[in-house]
Amino acid sequence: MHGGPTSPGWLLVALCAATGAYCLLRMRSPVEEQRRAAGGEALMGFGMAAMAVPAAVFTPPAWAWPGYAAVFGAAALRALWSARRSPHHVHHLLGTAAMVYMALAMAASPGHHHEHGDSGVPLVTGVLLLYFAGYVLLSGIRLMPVTGGAAVGTGSVGWGDRPELARACRLSMGIGMVAMLLTL
Numbered sequence: 183m184h185g186g187p188t189s190p191g192w193l194l195v196a197l198c199a200a201t202g203a204y205c206l207l208r209m210r211s212p213v214e215e216q217r218r219a220a221g222g223e224a225l226m227g228f229g230m231a232a233m234a235v236p237a238a239v240f241t242p243p244a245w246a247w248p249g250y251a252a253v254f255g256a257a258a259l260r261a262l263w264s265a266r267r268s269p270h271h272v273h274h275l276l277g278t279a280a281m282v283y284m285a286l287a288m289a290a291s292p293g294h295h296h297e298h299g300d301s302g303v304p305l306v307t308g309v310l311l312l313y314f315a316g317y318v319l320l321s322g323i324r325l326m327p328v329t330g331g332a333a334v335g336t337g338s339v340g341w342g343d344r345p346e347l348a349r350a351c352r353l354s355m356g357i358g359m360v361a362m363l364l365t366l
Contacts, residue, residue: 191236194361198234201354202227208348216348218264222274223351225257229281230358233288247289254281273317273352280310280359287366307366314359321353 205227208220233250258278264271283306303311325346 188236188238190361191234191239194234194358195231197354198227198231198358200227201351201358202231204347204351208351215268219270219274220348222257222261222278223355225253226274226277226281226355227351229254230355230362233281233284234358234362244289247285250285251282251289254278254285258282276310276313277355277359280314280363283307283310284362284366304366307363311360311363314356314363318353318356318360321349321356325349325353 202224205220205224209217209224211217211220229250255278258275261271261274261278265275
């Protein structure tokens with residue numbers, strides 16, 4: 183996000199943009215629920231990529247951060263509505279809420295984090311870091327191959343319907359979220 187060397191920032195931009203692009207491919211799935219989830223994840227991926235652009239390269243105008251907060255606030259309301267049917271959307275809700283939180287933090291003090299006598303990590307940042315670090319660890323475990331006689335699906339599976347790639351996509355965004363929260 184802001185501050186620090188530009189190389190890690192560009193790596194985070196690339197990771198998040200690639201994840202968002204793959205999520206756009208997943209939106210071609212014939213399964214409606216997968217398309218909806220992929221759309222929200224594409225928004226997250228591209229939003230995270232835009233927020234991660236190093237400030238040394240581009241400093242967004244003052245109106246951009248409230249704009250991000252509004253977009254992700256609307257996405258959070260949609261995730262809240264969808265969470266009634268599927269617990270997976272609770273994770274989307276937390277992700278969009280984290281994006282709103284980061285956008286508001288950037289709007290409040292663009293480029294000047296922890297200069298107000300802060301000693302330590304703010305409570306909300308710490309809670310979000312714990313959640314996303316746990317999510318990353320759990321997602322990583324879920325990606326580990328299962329040994330044994332489990333049959334892998336039969337037939338041809340399209341790119342939008344590959345569950346292991348969807349999990350890897352979510353893992354990438356979780357890692358990106360941890361990295362972004364650490365910079366606050």
